Amino acid sequence: MLWRALSEDLPGPIWAGLFAEYWPSYRKWWLGEGDSARPKYLAGRRAIAEHMPEMVPLYDNLCDLAGGGDQAARFLSFYCPPPYLSGCSQAIWPGKEPVLVRNYDYNPNAFDCLLLKTNWQGRGVIGTSDGLWGLVDGMNDAGLAISLTFGGRRVVGTGFGVPLILRYVLQTCTTAEEAGVVLARVPTHMSYNVTVLDANRNYLTAMMAPDRPAVITHAAVATNHQENVEWISHARFTATVERERFLLQRLTLHRDPEDKFIGAFLRPPLYSTAFNYGFGTLYTAVYRPRLGEMDVRWPGTTWTQSFDQFHAGGRNVQIPGAA
Structure with missing residues (x-):
């Protein structure tokens, strides 16, 4: 790629x-x-x-x-786009310098493969592009980071594609609290879990849906279901419950140090090679919003970017099974 x-x-x-x-x-x-x-x-x-x-x-x-x-x-406009699904896992590591870590599991043939650094409307934003102005994860120069996972429900309704909602949050919000207000009121066309972390170490996860009010939680982990598993076959195929439990154990029972916690995203059960079914792990993103720094990681490779030192250019990445 x-x-x-x-x-x-x-x-x-x-x-x-x-x-x-x-x-x-x-x-x-x-x-x-x-x-x-x-x-x-x-x-x-x-x-x-x-x-x-x-x-x-x-x-x-x-x-x-x-x-x-x-x-x-x-x-x-990203308004009422065609339905689309992804996998994904994301979590907040709540250390001295908290980080937002996520895996993006998706079809490599339907992915921008693009990091964008912009200063649109006077707000610095770095993130992973979707639809060329939407984002599947990112951070702004106020120290707010955000990422999404699919919420594991079949319902399609009237609303926006969630990548544009993430862009809107980063363009207009500076804290997790402000982001929660936006995520609770802007309509989404499908169900998604959106996790945000701010410079004051506050975080939340919004469980958004097109057919019911968003649920704002203090969850530090999100995979591909919401409060309950509703799409059983999808949950089994993506192992969403198993991935959630694995991450919760890393945060509570084992108290992994930062490097070990991040490294777990590059191995099963979080790392997926199910590319034939459109749910292979395309990358791991690590956001340190207080520092304005982020990594894009693959097995054996790390690409570091920041607001102070953003390196424009290309990177060829070999991902087994993602040809």
């Missing part, structure tokens, strides 16, 4: 070039159920204006950079 790290303070030619490169594939995915299955442009823009009003100028700017086309603008 070829990973890239790109930095552009304001949306401009770098982002426009990325959109031109990725759009043919995203367009095919966006229209996979037919054009009529996706909301119209005005519906998406109105939803952003209602639920994320601070993002409207940025959204309009990105639509212009994408060429101003109707389908591109509808895609960029």
